[in-house]
Amino acid sequence: MSLKKHLCPPGHANMGLGLLAMAGFMAYGFLLIYLRDFAPGKEAWVAASASGAHFEAKLAHVHGNLLAFLNLVIGYLLIQLPYPPKQARAISVLALLGLLMPIGILMEVLWHVPPLPVVIGALSMTISVAWLGVLTLTQAKNPAFSKNH
């Protein structure tokens, strides 16, 4: 049995997991509201918003939503446009790995995990976006890409 049969087409996992990741990082926004407005010691938390745990907690929220959204955009393009399948799969996997960045920031805040996942995620997403950009430009003369013009 081939592995291919079990994999969804490139782009679907980015959209599904991107939506779920965004829901998770949005829900986490409610925790940020609690910490800022209601938690015991909220004054100290607010006063230290530009450094330390508060800053990193915000960084995870903002990048989590951004990288989830990037997965939605990348997934949508991979589904809609006829990119070469092998490159589309690699770009899709790299974009998913990008989610390691905000998850890694959270793990750093919560458990003092070293920032390796953050670096891997950031590099993966950067390569994914750059690769998709170059690939899109090289497809400019492909009639399947410009069928609506």
Ligand code: HEM
């Ligand atoms: C796509 C969805 C979202 C995006 C792109 C987003 C983005 C952002 C950005 C850019 C900031 C500013 C960070 C800073 O000041 O340095 C922020 C802060 C914040 N967001 Fe969101 N957000 C989203 C959803 C939500 C939701 C659903 C909630 C609440 C349920 C929420 C709660 C907060 C809170 C409380 C802060 C302030 C954090 C603090 O200063 O401690 N966000 N968000």
